[in-house]
Amino acid sequence: MHISRSKFEGITTRLIERSIAPCKQCIKDAGVELKEINDVVLVGGMTRMPKVVEEVKRFFQKEPFRGVNPDEAVALGAATLGGVLRGNVGGLILVDVTPLSLGTSVVGDIFVPIIPKNTAIPCKRSHTFTTVEDGQTAIKFEVFQGEREMASDNQMMGQFDLVGIPPAPRGVPQVEVTFDIDANGICHVTAKDKATCRKQGIVVAASGGLSKEQIEQMLRDAAQHAKADRVKRELVEARNNAETQLTTAERQLGEWKYVSDAEKENVKTHVAELRKAMENPNVAKDDLVAATDKLQKAVMECGRTEYQQAAAANSGCK
Structure with missing residues:
Protein backbone atom coordinates (compact mmCIF):
# COMPACT_ATOMS: atom_id res chain seq x y z
CA MET A 1 0.00 0.00 0.00
CA GLY A 87 28.81 -1.15 39.65
CA ASN A 88 30.32 -1.60 36.19
CA VAL A 89 29.82 2.02 35.14
CA GLY A 90 31.24 4.89 37.16
CA GLY A 91 31.26 8.66 36.95
CA LEU A 92 27.52 8.92 36.32
CA ILE A 93 24.74 10.11 38.62
CA LEU A 94 21.29 8.87 37.63
CA VAL A 95 18.40 10.73 39.23
CA ASP A 96 15.02 9.15 39.84
CA VAL A 97 11.92 11.21 40.67
CA THR A 98 8.63 10.74 42.49
CA PRO A 99 5.94 9.88 39.90
CA LEU A 100 3.16 11.50 41.96
CA SER A 101 2.92 13.98 44.82
CA LEU A 102 3.04 12.60 48.36
CA GLY A 103 1.24 14.28 51.23
CA THR A 104 -1.45 14.15 53.89
CA SER A 105 -4.99 15.40 54.46
CA VAL A 106 -6.35 18.20 56.63
CA VAL A 107 -9.82 19.27 57.75
CA GLY A 108 -12.35 19.14 54.94
CA ASP A 109 -10.56 16.36 53.03
CA ILE A 110 -8.04 18.80 51.52
CA PHE A 111 -4.87 17.17 50.19
CA VAL A 112 -1.66 18.90 51.28
CA PRO A 113 1.33 17.80 49.14
CA ILE A 114 4.55 17.52 51.15
CA ILE A 115 6.76 16.18 48.35
CA PRO A 116 5.60 17.42 44.92
CA LYS A 117 5.49 15.24 41.83
CA ASN A 118 8.79 14.90 39.94
CA THR A 119 10.94 15.72 42.99
CA ALA A 120 14.39 14.11 42.67
CA ILE A 121 15.07 11.38 45.22
CA PRO A 122 16.48 10.90 47.77
CA CYS A 123 14.69 13.87 49.32
CA LYS A 124 13.26 15.10 52.60
CA ARG A 125 10.48 17.62 53.22
CA SER A 126 8.64 18.80 56.35
CA HIS A 127 5.44 20.71 57.10
CA THR A 128 4.02 21.90 60.42
CA PHE A 129 0.40 21.21 61.37
CA THR A 130 -1.70 21.95 64.45
CA THR A 131 -4.89 20.84 66.22
CA VAL A 132 -8.42 21.85 65.21
CA GLU A 133 -10.16 21.36 68.55
CA ASP A 134 -9.53 22.66 72.07
CA GLY A 135 -7.89 20.04 74.28
CA GLN A 136 -7.15 17.72 71.35
CA THR A 137 -4.58 15.11 72.43
CA ALA A 138 -4.29 12.99 69.28
CA ILE A 139 -4.06 13.53 65.53
CA LYS A 140 -4.70 10.95 62.81
CA PHE A 141 -2.40 11.31 59.83
CA GLU A 142 -3.30 9.73 56.50
CA VAL A 143 -0.66 9.40 53.78
CA PHE A 144 -1.84 9.93 50.20
CA GLN A 145 -0.34 9.87 46.73
CA GLY A 146 -1.79 11.71 43.74
CA GLU A 147 -2.53 15.04 42.09
CA ARG A 148 -6.19 15.63 43.00
CA GLU A 149 -7.14 18.55 45.27
CA MET A 150 -9.25 16.38 47.59
CA ALA A 151 -7.43 13.68 49.55
CA SER A 152 -10.13 11.02 49.12
CA ASP A 153 -9.70 11.24 45.33
CA ASN A 154 -6.06 10.19 45.65
CA GLN A 155 -4.43 6.86 46.51
CA MET A 156 -4.26 6.24 50.27
CA MET A 157 -0.96 4.60 51.26
CA GLY A 158 -1.38 4.26 55.01
CA GLN A 159 -2.30 6.00 58.24
CA PHE A 160 -1.13 6.37 61.82
CA ASP A 161 -2.02 8.25 65.02
CA LEU A 162 0.14 10.64 67.01
CA VAL A 163 -1.12 10.48 70.61
CA GLY A 164 -0.08 12.08 73.87
CA ILE A 165 -0.24 15.71 72.72
CA PRO A 166 -0.60 17.97 75.80
CA PRO A 167 -4.13 19.49 75.96
CA ALA A 168 -4.12 23.08 74.70
CA PRO A 169 -6.34 25.53 72.81
CA ARG A 170 -6.79 24.74 69.11
CA GLY A 171 -3.98 26.05 66.96
CA VAL A 172 -1.40 26.04 69.76
CA PRO A 173 0.30 22.61 69.46
CA GLN A 174 2.94 22.37 66.73
CA VAL A 175 3.32 19.00 65.02
CA GLU A 176 6.04 18.59 62.40
CA VAL A 177 5.31 16.01 59.70
CA THR A 178 8.32 14.80 57.70
CA PHE A 179 8.40 12.77 54.49
CA ASP A 180 11.84 11.23 53.90
CA ILE A 181 12.38 9.19 50.71
CA ASP A 182 15.63 7.23 50.42
CA ALA A 183 17.48 6.20 47.26
CA ASN A 184 15.50 2.94 47.12
CA GLY A 185 12.18 4.77 46.93
CA ILE A 186 11.17 3.92 50.50
CA CYS A 187 9.28 6.76 52.20
CA HIS A 188 9.52 7.23 55.96
CA VAL A 189 6.68 9.42 57.24
CA THR A 190 6.96 10.74 60.80
CA ALA A 191 4.95 13.16 62.93
CA LYS A 192 6.61 14.80 65.95
CA ASP A 193 5.04 16.98 68.61
CA LYS A 194 7.54 19.83 69.04
CA ALA A 195 6.64 20.35 72.70
CA THR A 196 7.15 16.78 73.92
CA CYS A 197 9.26 15.34 71.06
CA ARG A 198 6.78 12.46 71.01
CA LYS A 199 7.01 10.80 67.60
CA GLN A 200 5.08 8.28 65.51
CA GLY A 201 5.38 7.20 61.91
CA ILE A 202 4.90 4.77 59.06
CA VAL A 203 6.97 3.37 56.18
CA VAL A 204 5.55 3.14 52.65
CA ALA A 205 6.84 2.70 49.10
CA ALA A 206 7.11 6.05 47.31
CA SER A 207 5.56 4.48 44.22
CA GLY A 208 2.60 3.26 46.24
CA GLY A 209 2.79 -0.07 44.43
CA LEU A 210 1.13 1.51 41.40
CA SER A 211 1.88 0.40 37.86
CA LYS A 212 2.92 2.83 35.13
CA GLU A 213 -0.57 2.56 33.62
CA GLN A 214 -2.24 3.35 36.95
CA ILE A 215 -0.02 6.39 37.49
CA GLU A 216 -0.77 7.68 33.99
CA GLN A 217 -4.51 7.19 34.60
CA MET A 218 -4.29 9.14 37.87
CA LEU A 219 -2.55 11.99 36.05
CA ARG A 220 -5.24 12.00 33.37
CA ASP A 221 -7.96 12.04 36.02
CA ALA A 222 -6.29 14.97 37.79
CA ALA A 223 -6.14 16.96 34.56
CA GLN A 224 -9.73 16.12 33.66
CA HIS A 225 -11.13 17.15 37.05
CA ALA A 226 -8.73 20.03 37.75
CA LYS A 227 -11.32 22.81 37.47
CA ALA A 228 -14.03 21.06 39.52
CA ASP A 229 -11.48 20.00 42.14
CA ARG A 230 -10.21 23.55 42.47
CA VAL A 231 -13.74 24.88 43.03
CA LYS A 232 -14.38 22.21 45.66
CA ARG A 233 -11.11 22.95 47.46
CA GLU A 234 -11.72 26.70 47.48
CA LEU A 235 -15.12 26.17 49.11
CA VAL A 236 -13.65 23.90 51.79
CA GLU A 237 -10.86 26.39 52.47
CA ALA A 238 -13.45 29.16 52.76
CA ARG A 239 -15.36 27.08 55.31
CA ASN A 240 -12.19 26.34 57.27
CA ASN A 241 -11.26 30.03 57.31
CA ALA A 242 -14.79 30.94 58.42
CA GLU A 243 -14.59 28.47 61.30
CA THR A 244 -11.26 29.95 62.37
CA GLN A 245 -12.67 33.49 62.32
CA LEU A 246 -15.70 32.39 64.36
CA THR A 247 -13.48 30.81 67.01
CA THR A 248 -11.30 33.93 67.17
CA ALA A 249 -14.29 36.28 67.43
CA GLU A 250 -16.03 34.29 70.16
CA ARG A 251 -12.84 34.05 72.19
CA GLN A 252 -12.12 37.76 71.95
CA LEU A 253 -15.69 38.70 72.86
CA GLY A 254 -14.96 37.26 76.28
CA GLU A 255 -11.58 39.00 76.59
CA TRP A 256 -12.30 42.60 75.55
CA LYS A 257 -12.43 45.04 78.47
CA TYR A 258 -12.65 48.41 76.73
CA VAL A 259 -14.89 47.62 73.75
CA SER A 260 -18.41 49.09 74.03
CA ASP A 261 -21.52 46.92 74.19
CA ALA A 262 -22.67 48.33 70.85
CA GLU A 263 -19.42 47.25 69.17
CA LYS A 264 -19.69 43.80 70.75
CA GLU A 265 -23.27 43.47 69.51
CA ASN A 266 -22.07 44.32 66.01
CA VAL A 267 -19.55 41.49 66.20
CA LYS A 268 -22.22 39.10 67.53
CA THR A 269 -24.48 40.03 64.61
CA HIS A 270 -21.75 39.16 62.11
CA VAL A 271 -21.04 35.92 64.01
CA ALA A 272 -24.70 34.94 63.68
CA GLU A 273 -24.75 35.81 59.97
CA LEU A 274 -21.63 33.77 59.29
CA ARG A 275 -22.96 30.78 61.22
CA LYS A 276 -26.19 30.96 59.23
CA ALA A 277 -24.20 30.96 56.00
CA MET A 278 -22.16 27.95 57.12
CA GLU A 279 -25.32 26.01 58.00
CA ASN A 280 -26.44 26.30 54.39
CA PRO A 281 -25.06 23.22 52.56
CA ASN A 282 -25.43 25.00 49.22
CA VAL A 283 -23.78 28.28 50.21
CA ALA A 284 -21.65 29.83 47.48
CA LYS A 285 -17.98 30.38 48.19
CA ASP A 286 -18.20 34.11 47.46
CA ASP A 287 -21.07 34.55 49.94
CA LEU A 288 -19.11 32.68 52.60
CA VAL A 289 -15.99 34.76 51.96
CA ALA A 290 -18.01 37.99 52.10
CA ALA A 291 -19.59 37.06 55.45
CA THR A 292 -16.19 36.04 56.82
CA ASP A 293 -14.60 39.31 55.71
CA LYS A 294 -17.35 41.34 57.41
CA LEU A 295 -16.79 39.50 60.68
CA GLN A 296 -13.03 39.86 60.42
CA LYS A 297 -13.36 43.60 59.77
CA ALA A 298 -15.68 44.04 62.78
CA VAL A 299 -13.27 42.11 65.02
CA MET A 300 -10.29 44.16 63.83
CA GLU A 301 -12.14 47.42 64.55
CA CYS A 302 -12.90 46.23 68.08
CA GLY A 303 -9.31 45.12 68.48
CA ARG A 304 -8.13 48.59 67.49
CA THR A 305 -10.48 50.14 70.05
CA GLU A 306 -9.33 47.72 72.74
CA TYR A 307 -5.67 48.51 72.09
CA GLN A 308 -6.14 52.28 72.01
CA GLN A 309 -8.28 52.37 75.16
CA ALA A 310 -5.91 50.05 77.01
CA ALA A 311 -2.96 52.23 76.02
CA ALA A 312 -4.76 55.36 77.25
CA ALA A 313 -5.73 53.72 80.54
CA ASN A 314 -2.17 52.61 81.21
CA SER A 315 -0.39 55.70 79.87
CA GLY A 316 1.00 56.51 83.29
CA CYS A 317 2.52 53.11 83.97
CA LYS A 318 6.29 52.69 84.09
Whole structure:
Protein backbone atom coordinates (compact mmCIF):
# COMPACT_ATOMS: atom_id res chain seq x y z
CA MET A 1 0.00 0.00 0.00
CA HIS A 2 1.35 3.39 -0.96
CA ILE A 3 0.46 6.62 0.82
CA SER A 4 1.63 10.14 0.15
CA ARG A 5 3.54 12.14 2.75
CA SER A 6 0.85 14.83 2.86
CA LYS A 7 -1.90 12.27 3.46
CA PHE A 8 0.13 10.50 6.15
CA GLU A 9 0.83 13.78 7.92
CA GLY A 10 -2.85 14.67 7.73
CA ILE A 11 -3.79 11.36 9.36
CA THR A 12 -1.25 11.74 12.18
CA THR A 13 -1.59 15.49 12.83
CA ARG A 14 -3.82 15.08 15.90
CA LEU A 15 -1.48 12.48 17.41
CA ILE A 16 1.53 14.72 16.90
CA GLU A 17 -0.29 17.69 18.43
CA ARG A 18 -1.21 15.56 21.47
CA SER A 19 2.49 14.95 22.12
CA ILE A 20 3.00 18.66 22.87
CA ALA A 21 0.82 18.59 26.01
CA PRO A 22 3.28 16.34 27.93
CA CYS A 23 6.10 18.67 26.84
CA LYS A 24 4.27 21.64 28.34
CA GLN A 25 3.61 19.71 31.55
CA CYS A 26 7.26 18.63 31.79
CA ILE A 27 8.44 22.24 31.46
CA LYS A 28 5.92 23.36 34.08
CA ASP A 29 6.94 20.60 36.52
CA ALA A 30 10.62 21.45 36.05
CA GLY A 31 9.95 25.13 36.78
CA VAL A 32 11.88 26.33 33.73
CA GLU A 33 11.15 28.44 30.67
CA LEU A 34 11.58 27.48 27.02
CA LYS A 35 14.58 29.77 26.64
CA GLU A 36 16.39 27.87 29.42
CA ILE A 37 16.30 24.56 27.51
CA ASN A 38 19.63 23.91 25.81
CA ASP A 39 18.86 20.79 23.76
CA VAL A 40 15.83 18.78 22.71
CA VAL A 41 16.55 15.07 22.21
CA LEU A 42 14.23 13.01 19.99
CA VAL A 43 13.61 9.43 21.15
CA GLY A 44 11.77 6.68 19.27
CA GLY A 45 11.45 5.79 15.59
CA MET A 46 8.40 7.99 15.02
CA THR A 47 10.53 11.08 15.69
CA ARG A 48 12.15 10.52 12.28
CA MET A 49 8.98 11.88 10.71
CA PRO A 50 9.62 15.35 9.23
CA LYS A 51 6.28 16.53 10.65
CA VAL A 52 7.37 15.58 14.18
CA VAL A 53 10.67 17.41 13.76
CA GLU A 54 8.80 20.41 12.40
CA GLU A 55 6.41 20.48 15.38
CA VAL A 56 9.30 20.16 17.84
CA LYS A 57 11.08 23.08 16.18
CA ARG A 58 7.89 25.15 16.30
CA PHE A 59 7.21 24.52 19.98
CA PHE A 60 10.75 24.62 21.39
CA GLN A 61 11.93 27.28 18.92
CA LYS A 62 15.16 25.42 18.20
CA GLU A 63 16.53 22.59 16.09
CA PRO A 64 16.31 19.22 17.88
CA PHE A 65 19.60 17.58 18.85
CA ARG A 66 20.50 14.86 16.33
CA GLY A 67 23.54 13.37 18.05
CA VAL A 68 21.55 10.42 19.44
CA ASN A 69 20.07 7.57 17.40
CA PRO A 70 16.33 7.70 18.29
CA ASP A 71 15.99 3.94 17.75
CA GLU A 72 18.75 3.16 20.26
CA ALA A 73 18.32 5.88 22.90
CA VAL A 74 16.03 3.92 25.26
CA ALA A 75 18.09 0.73 25.00
CA LEU A 76 21.30 2.66 25.66
CA GLY A 77 19.74 4.33 28.68
CA ALA A 78 18.54 1.01 30.10
CA ALA A 79 21.96 -0.55 29.54
CA THR A 80 23.67 2.38 31.24
CA LEU A 81 21.34 2.12 34.24
CA GLY A 82 22.04 -1.60 34.48
CA GLY A 83 25.77 -0.92 34.43
CA VAL A 84 25.49 1.69 37.18
CA LEU A 85 23.38 -0.59 39.38
CA ARG A 86 25.89 -3.45 38.97
CA GLY A 87 28.81 -1.15 39.65
CA ASN A 88 30.32 -1.60 36.19
CA VAL A 89 29.82 2.02 35.14
CA GLY A 90 31.24 4.89 37.16
CA GLY A 91 31.26 8.66 36.95
CA LEU A 92 27.52 8.92 36.32
CA ILE A 93 24.74 10.11 38.62
CA LEU A 94 21.29 8.87 37.63
CA VAL A 95 18.40 10.73 39.23
CA ASP A 96 15.02 9.15 39.84
CA VAL A 97 11.92 11.21 40.67
CA THR A 98 8.63 10.74 42.49
CA PRO A 99 5.94 9.88 39.90
CA LEU A 100 3.16 11.50 41.96
CA SER A 101 2.92 13.98 44.82
CA LEU A 102 3.04 12.60 48.36
CA GLY A 103 1.24 14.28 51.23
CA THR A 104 -1.45 14.15 53.89
CA SER A 105 -4.99 15.40 54.46
CA VAL A 106 -6.35 18.20 56.63
CA VAL A 107 -9.82 19.27 57.75
CA GLY A 108 -12.35 19.14 54.94
CA ASP A 109 -10.56 16.36 53.03
CA ILE A 110 -8.04 18.80 51.52
CA PHE A 111 -4.87 17.17 50.19
CA VAL A 112 -1.66 18.90 51.28
CA PRO A 113 1.33 17.80 49.14
CA ILE A 114 4.55 17.52 51.15
CA ILE A 115 6.76 16.18 48.35
CA PRO A 116 5.60 17.42 44.92
CA LYS A 117 5.49 15.24 41.83
CA ASN A 118 8.79 14.90 39.94
CA THR A 119 10.94 15.72 42.99
CA ALA A 120 14.39 14.11 42.67
CA ILE A 121 15.07 11.38 45.22
CA PRO A 122 16.48 10.90 47.77
CA CYS A 123 14.69 13.87 49.32
CA LYS A 124 13.26 15.10 52.60
CA ARG A 125 10.48 17.62 53.22
CA SER A 126 8.64 18.80 56.35
CA HIS A 127 5.44 20.71 57.10
CA THR A 128 4.02 21.90 60.42
CA PHE A 129 0.40 21.21 61.37
CA THR A 130 -1.70 21.95 64.45
CA THR A 131 -4.89 20.84 66.22
CA VAL A 132 -8.42 21.85 65.21
CA GLU A 133 -10.16 21.36 68.55
CA ASP A 134 -9.53 22.66 72.07
CA GLY A 135 -7.89 20.04 74.28
CA GLN A 136 -7.15 17.72 71.35
CA THR A 137 -4.58 15.11 72.43
CA ALA A 138 -4.29 12.99 69.28
CA ILE A 139 -4.06 13.53 65.53
CA LYS A 140 -4.70 10.95 62.81
CA PHE A 141 -2.40 11.31 59.83
CA GLU A 142 -3.30 9.73 56.50
CA VAL A 143 -0.66 9.40 53.78
CA PHE A 144 -1.84 9.93 50.20
CA GLN A 145 -0.34 9.87 46.73
CA GLY A 146 -1.79 11.71 43.74
CA GLU A 147 -2.53 15.04 42.09
CA ARG A 148 -6.19 15.63 43.00
CA GLU A 149 -7.14 18.55 45.27
CA MET A 150 -9.25 16.38 47.59
CA ALA A 151 -7.43 13.68 49.55
CA SER A 152 -10.13 11.02 49.12
CA ASP A 153 -9.70 11.24 45.33
CA ASN A 154 -6.06 10.19 45.65
CA GLN A 155 -4.43 6.86 46.51
CA MET A 156 -4.26 6.24 50.27
CA MET A 157 -0.96 4.60 51.26
CA GLY A 158 -1.38 4.26 55.01
CA GLN A 159 -2.30 6.00 58.24
CA PHE A 160 -1.13 6.37 61.82
CA ASP A 161 -2.02 8.25 65.02
CA LEU A 162 0.14 10.64 67.01
CA VAL A 163 -1.12 10.48 70.61
CA GLY A 164 -0.08 12.08 73.87
CA ILE A 165 -0.24 15.71 72.72
CA PRO A 166 -0.60 17.97 75.80
CA PRO A 167 -4.13 19.49 75.96
CA ALA A 168 -4.12 23.08 74.70
CA PRO A 169 -6.34 25.53 72.81
CA ARG A 170 -6.79 24.74 69.11
CA GLY A 171 -3.98 26.05 66.96
CA VAL A 172 -1.40 26.04 69.76
CA PRO A 173 0.30 22.61 69.46
CA GLN A 174 2.94 22.37 66.73
CA VAL A 175 3.32 19.00 65.02
CA GLU A 176 6.04 18.59 62.40
CA VAL A 177 5.31 16.01 59.70
CA THR A 178 8.32 14.80 57.70
CA PHE A 179 8.40 12.77 54.49
CA ASP A 180 11.84 11.23 53.90
CA ILE A 181 12.38 9.19 50.71
CA ASP A 182 15.63 7.23 50.42
CA ALA A 183 17.48 6.20 47.26
CA ASN A 184 15.50 2.94 47.12
CA GLY A 185 12.18 4.77 46.93
CA ILE A 186 11.17 3.92 50.50
CA CYS A 187 9.28 6.76 52.20
CA HIS A 188 9.52 7.23 55.96
CA VAL A 189 6.68 9.42 57.24
CA THR A 190 6.96 10.74 60.80
CA ALA A 191 4.95 13.16 62.93
CA LYS A 192 6.61 14.80 65.95
CA ASP A 193 5.04 16.98 68.61
CA LYS A 194 7.54 19.83 69.04
CA ALA A 195 6.64 20.35 72.70
CA THR A 196 7.15 16.78 73.92
CA CYS A 197 9.26 15.34 71.06
CA ARG A 198 6.78 12.46 71.01
CA LYS A 199 7.01 10.80 67.60
CA GLN A 200 5.08 8.28 65.51
CA GLY A 201 5.38 7.20 61.91
CA ILE A 202 4.90 4.77 59.06
CA VAL A 203 6.97 3.37 56.18
CA VAL A 204 5.55 3.14 52.65
CA ALA A 205 6.84 2.70 49.10
CA ALA A 206 7.11 6.05 47.31
CA SER A 207 5.56 4.48 44.22
CA GLY A 208 2.60 3.26 46.24
CA GLY A 209 2.79 -0.07 44.43
CA LEU A 210 1.13 1.51 41.40
CA SER A 211 1.88 0.40 37.86
CA LYS A 212 2.92 2.83 35.13
CA GLU A 213 -0.57 2.56 33.62
CA GLN A 214 -2.24 3.35 36.95
CA ILE A 215 -0.02 6.39 37.49
CA GLU A 216 -0.77 7.68 33.99
CA GLN A 217 -4.51 7.19 34.60
CA MET A 218 -4.29 9.14 37.87
CA LEU A 219 -2.55 11.99 36.05
CA ARG A 220 -5.24 12.00 33.37
CA ASP A 221 -7.96 12.04 36.02
CA ALA A 222 -6.29 14.97 37.79
CA ALA A 223 -6.14 16.96 34.56
CA GLN A 224 -9.73 16.12 33.66
CA HIS A 225 -11.13 17.15 37.05
CA ALA A 226 -8.73 20.03 37.75
CA LYS A 227 -11.32 22.81 37.47
CA ALA A 228 -14.03 21.06 39.52
CA ASP A 229 -11.48 20.00 42.14
CA ARG A 230 -10.21 23.55 42.47
CA VAL A 231 -13.74 24.88 43.03
CA LYS A 232 -14.38 22.21 45.66
CA ARG A 233 -11.11 22.95 47.46
CA GLU A 234 -11.72 26.70 47.48
CA LEU A 235 -15.12 26.17 49.11
CA VAL A 236 -13.65 23.90 51.79
CA GLU A 237 -10.86 26.39 52.47
CA ALA A 238 -13.45 29.16 52.76
CA ARG A 239 -15.36 27.08 55.31
CA ASN A 240 -12.19 26.34 57.27
CA ASN A 241 -11.26 30.03 57.31
CA ALA A 242 -14.79 30.94 58.42
CA GLU A 243 -14.59 28.47 61.30
CA THR A 244 -11.26 29.95 62.37
CA GLN A 245 -12.67 33.49 62.32
CA LEU A 246 -15.70 32.39 64.36
CA THR A 247 -13.48 30.81 67.01
CA THR A 248 -11.30 33.93 67.17
CA ALA A 249 -14.29 36.28 67.43
CA GLU A 250 -16.03 34.29 70.16
CA ARG A 251 -12.84 34.05 72.19
CA GLN A 252 -12.12 37.76 71.95
CA LEU A 253 -15.69 38.70 72.86
CA GLY A 254 -14.96 37.26 76.28
CA GLU A 255 -11.58 39.00 76.59
CA TRP A 256 -12.30 42.60 75.55
CA LYS A 257 -12.43 45.04 78.47
CA TYR A 258 -12.65 48.41 76.73
CA VAL A 259 -14.89 47.62 73.75
CA SER A 260 -18.41 49.09 74.03
CA ASP A 261 -21.52 46.92 74.19
CA ALA A 262 -22.67 48.33 70.85
CA GLU A 263 -19.42 47.25 69.17
CA LYS A 264 -19.69 43.80 70.75
CA GLU A 265 -23.27 43.47 69.51
CA ASN A 266 -22.07 44.32 66.01
CA VAL A 267 -19.55 41.49 66.20
CA LYS A 268 -22.22 39.10 67.53
CA THR A 269 -24.48 40.03 64.61
CA HIS A 270 -21.75 39.16 62.11
CA VAL A 271 -21.04 35.92 64.01
CA ALA A 272 -24.70 34.94 63.68
CA GLU A 273 -24.75 35.81 59.97
CA LEU A 274 -21.63 33.77 59.29
CA ARG A 275 -22.96 30.78 61.22
CA LYS A 276 -26.19 30.96 59.23
CA ALA A 277 -24.20 30.96 56.00
CA MET A 278 -22.16 27.95 57.12
CA GLU A 279 -25.32 26.01 58.00
CA ASN A 280 -26.44 26.30 54.39
CA PRO A 281 -25.06 23.22 52.56
CA ASN A 282 -25.43 25.00 49.22
CA VAL A 283 -23.78 28.28 50.21
CA ALA A 284 -21.65 29.83 47.48
CA LYS A 285 -17.98 30.38 48.19
CA ASP A 286 -18.20 34.11 47.46
CA ASP A 287 -21.07 34.55 49.94
CA LEU A 288 -19.11 32.68 52.60
CA VAL A 289 -15.99 34.76 51.96
CA ALA A 290 -18.01 37.99 52.10
CA ALA A 291 -19.59 37.06 55.45
CA THR A 292 -16.19 36.04 56.82
CA ASP A 293 -14.60 39.31 55.71
CA LYS A 294 -17.35 41.34 57.41
CA LEU A 295 -16.79 39.50 60.68
CA GLN A 296 -13.03 39.86 60.42
CA LYS A 297 -13.36 43.60 59.77
CA ALA A 298 -15.68 44.04 62.78
CA VAL A 299 -13.27 42.11 65.02
CA MET A 300 -10.29 44.16 63.83
CA GLU A 301 -12.14 47.42 64.55
CA CYS A 302 -12.90 46.23 68.08
CA GLY A 303 -9.31 45.12 68.48
CA ARG A 304 -8.13 48.59 67.49
CA THR A 305 -10.48 50.14 70.05
CA GLU A 306 -9.33 47.72 72.74
CA TYR A 307 -5.67 48.51 72.09
CA GLN A 308 -6.14 52.28 72.01
CA GLN A 309 -8.28 52.37 75.16
CA ALA A 310 -5.91 50.05 77.01
CA ALA A 311 -2.96 52.23 76.02
CA ALA A 312 -4.76 55.36 77.25
CA ALA A 313 -5.73 53.72 80.54
CA ASN A 314 -2.17 52.61 81.21
CA SER A 315 -0.39 55.70 79.87
CA GLY A 316 1.00 56.51 83.29
CA CYS A 317 2.52 53.11 83.97
CA LYS A 318 6.29 52.69 84.09
